[in-house]
Amino acid sequence: MPNKSVKADYRRVPRDDPNLRRGSRLPAALGGKVKPLSPPPAAARDENAIQMLGAWIAENGLHCSLKIGMWHESGRKESPSWGILLADVIRHIANAMAEREGLDQDETIARITESLERELDEPTSRASGTFHHGHS
Numbered sequence: 001m002p003n004k005s006v007k008a009d010y011r012r013v014p015r016d017d018p019n020l021r022r023g024s025r026l027p028a029a030l031g032g033k034v035k036p037l038s039p040p041p042a043a044a045r046d047e048n049a050i051q052m053l054g055a056w057i058a059e060n061g062l063h064c065s066l067k068i069g070m071w072h073e074s075g076r077k078e079s080p081s082w083g084i085l086l087a088d089v090i091r092h093i094a095n096a097m098a099e100r101e102g103l104d105q106d107e108t109i110a111r112i113t114e115s116l117e118r119e120l121d122e123p124t125s126r127a128s129g130t131f132h133h134g135h136s
Contacts, residue, residue, distance in 0.1 A: 052085060064129070090116075 043049040054065040071081040094108040 062127075 039049070039051075043051070050067065050070065052067045052070070056063045069078070072078045090109055090112050091105075093112065094103075094105040097103045097108050098105045
């Protein structure tokens with residue numbers, strides 16, 4: 001199953017954000033070094049685990065690897081399955097922000113979905129990409 005590599009401009013951080021690096025629109029916390037995330041413990045334990053997406057901010061853009069086609073090949077509709085996955089990701093983000101920053105999970109989900117809908121309706125940047133075959 002091919003992964004799709006997608007690039008989108010990631011310059012949506014407000015210019016007056018105090019956490020920006022000098023001369024950059026990306027948050028200073030990113031530090032300019034690749035810092036891979038560790039797989040969750042369940043993924044490390046499960047020999048059948050499948051990585052469905054990865055996202056990196058690089059060269060002032062968002063770059064993604066996506067496992068497109070897995071659901072289709074298993075007889076499911078691809079688009080709705082991605083919607084379910086993205087909804088689950090949003091819930092994981094809200095849970096993490098509640099744990100780390102004490103934010104209300106429902107409020108965080110509402111803010112994320114408002115931003116998501118606004119971005120889908122009126123994109124602040126264009127997403128482009130091509131399939132890079134041979135990755136699994």
